[in-house]
Amino acid sequence: MSGHLKILSITQKPCFYFGLKTILENFESTANFELVEATSVEAAYGSINTRGVDGILVDVSRPGIDPDECLRLARTIARRYPILVISAYDQPYIVKQAFECNIAGYLLSSAPPSDIAQAVAKIAAGENYLDPALVPRLVGKGHRAPGKHDPMSVVDEAIRVTKREVDVLKRIAYGFSAKEIARDLELSQKSVETYKARGAAKLNLQSRADIVRFAHDVGWFVTAH
Template identity: 30%
Template sequence: MTEDSAVTEGRRVRVVLVDDHRMFRTGVQAEIGETERTGVEVVGEAADVDQAVTVITATRPEVVLLDVHLPGGGGVEVLRRCAPLMAAAEHPVRFLALSVSDAAEDVIGVIRGGARGYVTKTITGADLVDSVFRVQDGDAVFSPRLAGFVLDAFASTDAPPVDEDLDRLTQREREVLRLIARGYAYKEIAKQLFISVKTVESHVSAVLRKLQLSNRHELTRWATARRLV
């Protein structure tokens, strides 16, 4: 379904945006929130877990666009606390993860938590509108290749092995680690994650300290050995 067809059919969907970057929320609102054009009405925004639960409970939207990494416990915590709304017999709230991360553990985590899909922030406005309406209909929606993570995870009866070293890192530190290992410069990482270069440097220092590594070359080898790249 395209933006035009959604409006032609007279369909409307009420959406809450949950992301800790105000500029990103503003961009999404500008891209998809023109109700007469897209059929999407943004009825609330939130920047952390507590705000998200409060706004979602108060507005009861059809769809929540949910970032994976949020202050207060992340998207998985929002899903946990909103489980009764997802399970409602009438007018259930459905969640679509919208994240910069394309890491398998992030995708699997929110899908296990109850999200109906997962798309990355490289998605176009038209495709995001289409995804929102599909999730409203109860469909599962994924960016290319991410569906494979979910299929592999749910096809396996074995729990993934625990990596104590990786568990020492926060979700944001894992994102930075992955981008460093892929060869991104600090400025590129800052732009992708909507944070400052200084913050990137702080995360890298924390990762090196926690993993007892000396430089980004060792970090890249460490990440590659664990297939995190």
């Protein structure tokens, strides 16, 4: 992206601001972005009203900006400005709550510089972004970032997949029969089929092959097959 864009960074930590500034300057996709700092939500409103911005980055890693204040800010302005939340929180309910406030993206503060630059470039271009590392956390414990599945296309439904549904789908992906799963989880075969149907419907998986591909993409397999 070659245009000059003004990005507002809301953080109470100077090291976060200067680190972010350095990252954006060192990637071609964000080299022309101007980073403006605000140390509070109140100051952010002032910058938005007086200077104008093209995108907003919010640091809600601890200690720092109050997440609840940031969500209130998001509810107020997210329809006018794309907001990328950079957070230490990976709990599904927090991620879901943030997206319900119409934010454009959610990135973990532990993300590598390349992911940070990519996330900023995407939200500035009007696209959504979800840290790939969050997808296994949302749909069950995993070990690798997703492949073909677009995280944004599954996050809403994935958050609502229950642990028991994940347990059943994982075993199906590994090739277990309904009878074997029932024995392993101490369920009836009818219950296994019910959990399979519910979980697959939430994730839009139509067949066993779809379940296997999804399991591979979100890291349910410890090793590649």
